Amino acid sequence: RPPAHCPPDVEQLGNATWTFLHSTAAYYPNRPTPNHRANMLLLIRAIPTLYPCSHCADDFGQDVKVNPPDVSSRAGLSKWLCERHNEVNLKLGKKPFDCTLEKLDERWKNGPRDGSCD
Numbered sequence: 001r002p003p004a005h006c007p008p009d010v011e012q013l014g015n016a017t018w019t020f021l022h023s024t025a026a027y028y029p030n031r032p033t034p035n036h037r038a039n040m041l042l043l044i045r046a047i048p049t050l051y052p053c054s055h056c057a058d059d060f061g062q063d064v065k066v067n068p069p070d071v072s073s074r075a076g077l078s079k080w081l082c083e084r085h086n087e088v089n090l091k092l093g094k095k096p097f098d099c100t101l102e103k104l105d106e107r108w109k110n111g112p113r114d115g116s117c118d
């Protein structure tokens with residue numbers, strides 16, 4: 001793993017990007033305004049054009065074409081994003097994440113019940 005002052009490799013970039021995207025989904029409104037929905041769609045649809053790992057960007061773009069974003073609610077968006085991340089996990093031979101809202105909120109919003117992240 002390269003030192004922190006080095007430019008990010010594909011792993012670091014991916015980890016930081018998933019952290020941003022899952023955190024943003026975890027705090028997305030339960031009842032988003034048209035403005036929230038439009039901006040979330042712009043954010044997701046920008047990735048295939050702008051993400052600075054071209055094969056990652058291409059594969060994500062293909063996946064999003066087949067599985068259109070659900071920006072209708074926090075729960076819907078969180079699940080949709082979890083499933084997209086699981087597609088990448090599958091491709092890389094990583095374990096799938098349990099995409100229930102309970103597990104997603106524990107990981108990205110509330111932390112575990114044992115208080116170990118408080």
Ligand code: FAD
Pocket residue numbers: 010011012013014015016017018019022047051055056057059060081082083084085086088089092096097104107
């Ligand atoms: P990450 O996969 O980065 O996950 C970070 C944390 O998220 C995990 O520790 C876990 O707690 C949690 N998590 C795991 N799965 C889920 C899930 N489904 N839902 C919610 N939380 C979850 N790398 C490549 O080598 N090739 C690619 O084609 C590629 N495509 C990518 C496309 C996109 C859009 C992005 C954002 C990243 C891509 N990556 C790709 C990077 C790859 O997904 C990982 O980020 C990278 O391998 C580092 O993995 P990690 O072990 O740090 O965990």
